[in-house]
Amino acid sequence: MAEDQAQHRRSIEKTVVDSRGHSESRGQFFAFVLGMTGVVGAVYLVSIGMSLAGFAVFLSSLGSLMGAFIYVQRRLQREQDRKGRERPTGSGRRDSTPAPGSTAQ
Numbered sequence: 495m496a497e498d499q500a501q502h503r504r505s506i507e508k509t510v511v512d513s514r515g516h517s518e519s520r521g522q523f524f525a526f527v528l529g530m531t532g533v534v535g536a537v538y539l540v541s542i543g544m545s546l547a548g549f550a551v552f553l554s555s556l557g558s559l560m561g562a563f564i565y566v567q568r569r570l571q572r573e574q575d576r577k578g579r580e581r582p583t584g585s586g587r588r589d590s591t592p593a594p595g596s597t598a599q
Contacts, residue, residue, distance in 0.1 A: 525559060525562070528555070528559070529555055529556075529559050531555075532551055532552065532554070532555025532556070533552060533555060535548075535551050535555075536548040536549070536551040536552035536555065539551060
């Protein structure tokens, strides 16, 4: 029974990891499409003589993509920092908890 539960847990974890991978790939594709749409639109506006509007479209497209990238990177860094603090030691205890009988320094 325990082996069945472990196998079930592993299959669920695999499904979650695969799903996240597909979501990330899809998000990168749509970000690329949106970014290129902004660049093409900006080039078009500049080519018809609307250089200020083209520049504004280009900067807003670039700024929104950069903002999304920075937001995700900061969120991932916070998650890694949080997980690093919660990482158990070899004895199965958390890093901040001394083992019984040891002297805390």
